[in-house]
Amino acid sequence: MKTIVQKKLYHVDSRGYYGSFGGAFIPEMLYSKIEELRENYLSIIAEPSFQKEYNDLLHNYVGRPTPLYRANRLSTKYKTNIFLKREDLCHTGAHKVNNTIGQILMAKKLGKKRVVAETGAGQHGVATATVCALMNIECIIYMGEIDIERQAPNVARMKMLGAEVRPATSGSRTLKDATNEAMRHWITNCAGTHYIIGSVVGPHPCPDMVARFQSIISEEIRWQLKVQTGKETPDYVVACVGGGSNAAGAFYHFLDDEDVKLVAVEAAGQGISSGYSAATTVLGKPGVLHGSHTILMQTADGQVMEPSSISAGLDYPGIGPQHAYLFDSGRGTFMSATDDEAIQAAFELTRFEGIIPALESSHALAVLGKLSASEHDNVIVNLSGRGDKDMATYMKYIY
Ligand SMILES: Cc1ncc(COP(=O)(O)O)c(C=O)c1O
Structure with missing residues (x-):
């Protein structure tokens, strides 16, 4: 892990806060x-x-550095340059x-x-x-x-x-x-x-x-992208957000590069307004969850609302305080993908690139068509995990 020089706003301050979010x-x-x-x-x-x-x-033991793989067929389809950070290849199958x-x-x-x-x-x-x-x-x-x-x-x-x-x-x-x-x-x-x-x-x-332990992800992306494209910073970094650890790691070393768009993808479940969703930034508001002041889904009288997502790892009613601050400050772009969109994206990656992603990571893949990335842009998708654990769900869609 590199010594981290914390330049600006988006890292934790000495009191444990990101803006007004965080604390103990x-x-x-x-x-x-x-x-x-x-x-x-x-x-x-x-x-x-x-x-x-x-x-x-x-x-x-873990097998790092994990590859940064240019997904050629996916890049052709979305008319941009898509690179997958292969956290799915870590020992145990995820970041x-x-x-x-x-x-x-x-x-x-x-x-x-x-x-x-x-x-x-x-x-x-x-x-x-x-x-x-x-x-x-x-x-x-x-x-x-x-x-x-x-x-x-x-x-x-x-x-x-x-x-x-x-x-x-x-x-x-x-x-x-x-x-x-x-x-x-x-x-x-x-x-x-x-x-x-x-x-x-x-x-x-x-x-x-x-976040520090996961920051190895963006530390590697920087040098790997430089080797492959001559440029250290991508135009987009896209990651799914449950609590937000794979996204925090993928964003970490780009937080101060304001020209890098940081895209966090939440689980919309059966649809944002369906009553079965985990899209925290759309449905939530500030409050305290699991020991920190953050954004969480809650009822009018402040009770935590039950989230819902096809993916167990994104089925959480809150996000970490740093993500709450990235959302609140506008540094991060928050998007969401439904269960159906995630399933479609999982099958697309599998058929286009021969990689079966975790259902969580499939939410990040599902927004590729909505980014408005140009043919010159480099888009990193953090492929947080592999799909072996999700085969029982995927099998319901194979016919
Ligand atoms: C493969 C994978 N990706 C993403 C997540 C979501 O967690 P986080 O937002 O902390 O990365 C999980 C959680 O279990 C996971 O297993």
């Missing part, structure tokens, strides 16, 4: 744990021994492992013996169970009952890796509820337990720490 809204029982993390995370990440182990594992490698090293440095995590699509759960197996650390994963059903292969993988998978049975029984349960577990089992949060959400410093 936590129960008193968590205060000492969050403070321990806040006081130590930057110095631990900067330690040469941490950097060496982190970079060695990213290279030799989530970039974060869990960093976090497990953080847990070790802090002397933790046990890990708890939440998961939606199961990719963060698998990535967490993987690093826990690697480091011989006990692992408990909370997952919504609905997600346990629709992402069954990932549940089996977590169990095979030695993790205990606990169902979250409240609310919509999806990612929000799994996050509630994991946080509750952390509050009651504080000593010796590290919570590996799976996205750029939660109380400060969680969003910034996860």
